[in-house]
Amino acid sequence: MVFVTALATGAVTESWGGVTEGDAPPPSPAPLRAGVQEFAAGTGPGEEPHDAEELVSRSGDRWSAAYTADEYQGVKRSLDGEYVGVGVSVRRADGDRTEVARVLPGSPADEAGVRPGDLLLTVDGSGTGGRPVTEVVAMLRGGPPGGGSGPGSRVVLGLGRDGRQWEEGLRRERLKVDTVTTTSLAPDTVLVTVDSFTKGTGEQVRRAVEGLPPDRGILLDLRGNPGGLVAEAAGTASAFLDGGLVATYGDGDAQRALYAEAGGNTASPLVVLVDGGTMSAAELLAGALQDRGRAVVVGTRTFGKGSVQVPQEQPDGSVAELTVGRYTTPGGRTFEEEGLVPDLEVRAGRSAEEEARTVLSGLGTRS
Template sequence: MSRRCHGVSFRSRSPRSARRGAALACVFAGVLVTGAATGSWPEAAGSTELPVATGPVPERAEAGDDARELVSRSGDRWAAAYSAEEYQAVELTLAGEYVGTGIAVLSTAEGRIVVGEVHPDSPAERAGIVAGDELVTIDGVPLAGRPVTDAVGRLRGSTGPEPSEPGTTVLLGVGRDGATRQVEVERARLAARPVTVTRDEPGVTRIHVSSFVEGSAELLRAAARSAPPEDGIVLDLRGNTGGLLAEAAAAASVFLDGGLVATYDVRGEQNALHAERGGDTDTPLVVLVDGGTMSSAEMLTGALQDRNRAVVVGTPTFGKGTVQLPVVQPDGSVAELTVGRYATPSGRTVGSGGIAPDLVVEPGQDAEERAGNVLGGLAAGR
């Protein structure tokens, strides 16, 4: 792919634009729902230590300080420093694997950390942990009121000076039926499950993508193709911490027939990401987002929104529109430094306010139900 920015002109897509506008008008006019919803954070994607936008291969510095000294002097809020061992764990995660217990967690409105899902045939499943269990403590540390990402990091063992290896253990205080028991769970090397599919109501296939690791786009394509022909699709990007720019662009190709996905610069050199031709442009599509939707997930959201391919529902996204480049230091440590920003097809850059949804889900409303109602409006306008 050329790294030069190419001008792209869009042909009018008035039928879809009209359908989308009519559906939004219908939704804003009178859809009222109640409830609550939160996103689920898997160990494979929920750690704040993961790079959320990488594309070029790591550069190698000829001379200089170690990564931590470089990052501390940079003033770059998105910069991150890794030892050589830590960055090996990062690369493992981006390749679709991780070291952990197999637990996906979510935070309740009361601030409790609850098991949302247990990876089949994982150490957690073998230890008897099930969805709905509350994680009260991890290695003796109380979790009440702590960010969900802190729980994820402790499950993975990524909060210490060195990442945990397969075979290490973590002691969990697990609450169930009013009682708390201590469960020791061994960490293992597991395959990430970045794409999951649910169909809880007729006409709606919900595809949740937790991160854009290698292979995510192909899994998304397979999930979309397997949806019943009468269904619309809710692309759930809540809690998606980002990942590889190329995977996010390939994910856009699932729903676009060519055209611009985003532009980005690397130290002033302009680049462009394009969708491949042949994507599904007819199936009604809603993108569900929240404050945990970050970086390349925001890029995908902005592309589908700007191209009038989807209605975006939820709450404003995180607001990270920067691109990081890993630079290997002489001692083997790695500094990830911001080298540029990306822009959506209409030229929007993603600032601290994030991407505003077309339809905001208010506190107390059920985000998934809201998305389903919007999808029904889109289907009616086909």
């Protein structure tokens, strides 16, 4: 498996969605996501370092991550769209604050009345202001399986809404989510939201957009998407392209290429929404569609995680995810540190979705 993901000591999104708790990406390139992994990598108090941790420590690479064998099982479950959390996805808001991007229906957060747009002020008493989204996700997940953060463990969220502040004590549960949500915004506009790239994401997107009439516009929302599996990002690109290059990346001495499959929807107008929580494989996808002239990208500058990791099992069963190279878009761009600059940058206080719909109307759909 190859990951183009953002890491953080936790997972990408508490629900893999937004970055979600499915929260935000783990401290390492674990496959996300506001939203799908809630565990932290590394050793806990009193634990002996394992082979993967020593290897990652020697690498000096901030994107590499170390997992015990049990922790890596959690990573693989996340790749299947399953995680332990409370069901929220988070993103960076104005003023260096963190806000809830999405809430998984039927999740502990949903049942407690947490809503999109609520400010996430604290997690177990620790402030979230100024912290990377990935770190907040790690806080939401609480630690590796067996370390007090599994199903039934408790986490207290400090929340704010309309000037009011309060705390909610929630119990983490094992949750399963679809990474793709399709919403009809108007007779001629469909919104396809991709929370992260787990197994089957590309096929879900293809089913959502195939057969749409040419005059029906598509908004592809990658805001808060922490990344995930490279192959699924390429599969998602296949939904909008008729073959051709998606990206290249180094793997040791070799240079590898990712190609879209033929037969995608190339007729419907397409606008891609991005923000500072758009990371890794999501940046790869947005950059490919932008370079190929298939989509107009709207939003704010993306996170800037442009490297690729591969998992390597160690003799003691632990797993090190090590960076093998940076990916490059069809136009020869890389996004490490700098991020992707949208075609249309949305100013603070403006609605990115409304501006995207305006752009879409100019591409041939009334929206």
